[in-house]
Amino acid sequence: MIHTGQVLKLKPGCYDEYKKRHDKLWPELEEVMTTHGVDMVIFRFNDFLFLHGTAPTQQDWDAIANNPVTPKWNAHMAEVLETDEAGEIELHALPEAFSFGAWSTGA
16 A cells, blocks of 8 residues: 655635535546545645545555546636646655655655
8 A cells, every 4th residue: 555645726716616526526536446446535725635545555545546537627626726827736745754554754
C-alpha cells in the first residue's frame, strides 16, 4: 500500500463550486479510481486543500494520471483551483514528515 499527500489552492471564493463538483464526481473518474483501488480524502484549511490518497501500488496511483478522463477533469477543476502560467493545476507533493501506526512507513 502506498500513500501520498498533496496540496492545492482554491481560487478566492470558489470553495462552494469546488465542493459541488466533487459531490458530483464524474462516474468515469470514480470507476477508474475504484478499479485501481484508490482511496482519497481532501481536507480544507482556508483556501488550501490537503489531499491524502492511498493505492495498492504506485502503478495504481499513476494509472489515474495516465487515464484519458483525468485531463478533462483537471480542465474542469482548473476553473476553481490555482493554476500555473500554462493553465495547469498547481499541485504540490507533500513529503512525509511523520507517520505512526497503520500509516507508518519509517520516514
